[in-house]
Amino acid sequence: MQRSEAHASHGGRQEVWQHDSSALGCSMRYAVYLPPQAQHQACPVLYWLSGLTCSEQNFITKAGAQRYAAEHGLILVVPDTSPRGADVADADGYDLGQGAGFYLNATREPWAKHYRMYDYVVEELPALVDAHFPTTSARGISGHSMGGHGALTIALKNPGRYRSVSAFSPIVAPSQVPWGEKAFAAYLGEDREAWREWDATELIAQARERLPLLIDQGEADEFLSTQLKPERLRAACEKAGHPLQLRLRPGYDHSYYFIASFIGEHIAHHAAALRG
């Protein structure tokens, strides 16, 4: 594992590391923010999953999260959004292939060989992080758009593993919207039954743990009515009795300006669960 970047930030350190991933079969980068507290004590970890087209860079340069992580003593870990490299399958378009891993394990070729972002985020990356950095066992998970889908599905599929979960502008029902239909058909095949375990709205009914969901959604989001449809998750949560705090924010769009405006509240939410 090699460090490719290191910057002082809000009294702590923003780093980027590169390593060979066995889950993905390629070299991967991830970012880690170490708050000032991590110099002296173990700290909980908040995993952040980014959206379509992003790498590990977008969140660490644009969200302004380090300030709040420093305030609350949280380590932030930010993976890339897909396997990468010249020998990794790709497709035209920003919403399939590299930059668009959808945090699942693909079962169809040419994707199945490398596209195992679920295994990477749930197993390999936390093991690596816990081996190299001063972490406690307390983990939270959050993300944006495709990464919000990732955070919700990963938390719902792994009861007990995360103490807190939140999302910005998540794709809550990928099986029912164009982004998800395109990606799932390619990665998982045409049988929609196989899609259900990667769809937060489907997973809510059978959740074995009622971990509260915190979601912020901009009402001026250009993808709100076509790709995001938070009302479908709300209906599923109401039906299942699953706790959901869905905050609709007038005027906010899908950009990092939205994330930056409310990331402080999300980090405070995670810190309350993780440091409690």
Next chain:
Amino acid sequence: MQRSEAHASHGGRQEVWQHDSSALGCSMRYAVYLPPQAQHQACPVLYWLSGLTCSEQNFITKAGAQRYAAEHGLILVVPDTSPRGADVADADGYDLGQGAGFYLNATREPWAKHYRMYDYVVEELPALVDAHFPTTSARGISGHSMGGHGALTIALKNPGRYRSVSAFSPIVAPSQVPWGEKAFAAYLGEDREAWREWDATELIAQARERLPLLIDQGEADEFLSTQLKPERLRAACEKAGHPLQLRLRPGYDHSYYFIASFIGEHIAHHAAALRG
């Protein structure tokens, strides 16, 4: 003047505007952040000047300044760093030509036709901003690296025009370092006497107003000993009795991670002067 971007941000609005600049003879973009207070009342303006290679985008996406501007009720105005366009002179290298205007008025060809960033920042842009947005007459100015040079020289050359000035990692003595020597030789010619009016360290001696300077400088800045040399400004301020607060920050580099870590303190400094 046309708006090319608008995003809700921290209760206010982050916008980008495009207009035809008469000072520069080309189309220019600039960013303006309107804090929530600007919906109901006039607000002071803090001008931010960016460094080499930047456009109006870097500061607004990476510094996290909107949070603090919203807190203090400051409008932020962020111009591009040079004239732009296919018919605007340019040069190989990141440190001359487009993206490297150095906030001066060029006197040598091929630069003199368009490279008048000083006039643009001091006269044209404020007139435009004051005509279109709810501003008070209170103005501050700040910037990073080449933009720190711009903020210091513009404030020193215009007593009474700015109530506050600060800089991150500024080029304080451009006449004496490679970045400045290259740019000044091209824009102003080889006669070093003509360089003096664009050099903060030279301007300090003759300043007609003792406006206090606030400067943050990272001690791990990769350009500290070759291009920045803050000790030269300190010596000039001591000699002239000019008030300077120079804060050396151990571990911090030249990046936006440094700016983001301390922009809150700079905005509070400007707000105290501008809203007082």
